[in-house]
Every structure is written in C-alpha cells, then in structure tokens.
Amino acid sequence: MRIGTGFDVHAFGPGDSIVLAGVRMAHSRGIIAHSDGDVVLHALCDALLGAAGLGDIGMHFPDTDPLWRGVASSRFVSTVMEMLSVRGWVVGNADITVIAEVPKLAPYRLEMRRTLAQLLGVGENQVNIKATTTENLGFLGRREGVAAQAVVLLAPKPG
Numbered sequence: 001m002r003i004g005t006g007f008d009v010h011a012f013g014p015g016d017s018i019v020l021a022g023v024r025m026a027h028s029r030g031i032i033a034h035s036d037g038d039v040v041l042h043a044l045c046d047a048l049l050g051a052a053g054l055g056d057i058g059m060h061f062p063d064t065d066p067l068w069r070g071v072a073s074s075r076f077v078s079t080v081m082e083m084l085s086v087r088g089w090v091v092g093n094a095d096i097t098v099i100a101e102v103p104k105l106a107p108y109r110l111e112m113r114r115t116l117a118q119l120l121g122v123g124e125n126q127v128n129i130k131a132t133t134t135e136n137l138g139f140l141g142r143r144e145g146v147a148a149q150a151v152v153l154l155a156p157k158p159g
C-alpha cells in the first residue's frame with residue numbers, strides 16, 4: 001500500500017462557471033488557469049503521482065507546453081491512471097477536501113463523486129468529497145479563488 005497527498009489552488013477570474021472534479025458549475029466568476037483549472041483533479045493527480053513516487057503534475061504536464069492549453073483536466077487523471085496501471089497499482093480510496101467560500105458544492109456533490117469514481121476506476125464508496133471554508137479568512141475567505149486537498153491510497157493490482 002502507498003499513500004499520497006496533493007494540494008492545488010486557482011484564482012477566480014473572468015467567466016461564469018468553474019470546473020471542480022470534472023463537473024462544470026455555474027458561478028459568478030471563472031478560473032484563471034492554463035488548463036480548465038480544476039483544482040480537485042490537479043490535487044488528485046499530485047496525490048496519485050506522490051503515492052507512486054512519480055513526482056508531480058507540473059513535471060508531467062508543464063503549463064509551458066501548448067499541448068496542455070485549455071484541456072480538460074480529466075485527461076491528466078486518465079494519463080496518470082495509465083502510468084499507475086502499468087506499474088501495477090489500483091486506487092484503494094480517495095478523500096478530497098475542497099476549500100472555498102463559494103460556490104457551494106452541495107448540488108454537485110453526487111455528480112462529482114460519480115465522476116471521480118469513474119476516472120479512478122473504483123466504486124463511489126471509495127471516493128469521498130468534503131467541503132469547508134476558511135471562515136472568511138485569507139485569500140480563500142475573500143473569495144479570490146478555490147483550493148483542494150487530496151489524499152489517495154494505492155493498492156497492488158489484484159492477481
């Protein structure tokens with residue numbers, strides 16, 4: 001078994017929606033990012049790569065590479081999952097914390113969980129999404145952006 005953690009932040013910018021855990025949700029702002037700025041999937045990639053001892057998302061998908069401009073971050077997760085699969089790893093479980101005052105995740109939480117389970121090739125009961133605020137403190141509290149933390153456990157592929 002191997003454990004990994006990930007953390008990511010993106011700032012709000014012009015726009016009317018953001019993507020978290022592969023789910024687009026209406027918001028009064030957009031996200032400033034090279035890709036779609038999905039902090040959940042970016043933190044998740046870092047947790048997966050960390051658990052496997054494979055560095056971080058910036059090493060594999062540099063934001064200076066035009067190849068990754070504007071792509072859906074689910075592409076990053078699928079690519080990382082292939083890297084883990086060839087090395088004999090499957091996901092045991094993933095636990096995600098989204099840190100933001102806005103938007104509120106409640107209406108999207110089931111869909112986020114379903115999307116993450118699909119991307120990771122696990123059951124929905126192996127994925128958990130938590131949401132918290134910073135009690136109006138700091139840049140997240142001032143609603144300047146959104147952050148996510150991820151913890152992932154990898155297990156050897158059965159058989």
Ligand code: MG
Binds near residue numbers: 010038039
């Ligand atoms: Mg990021």
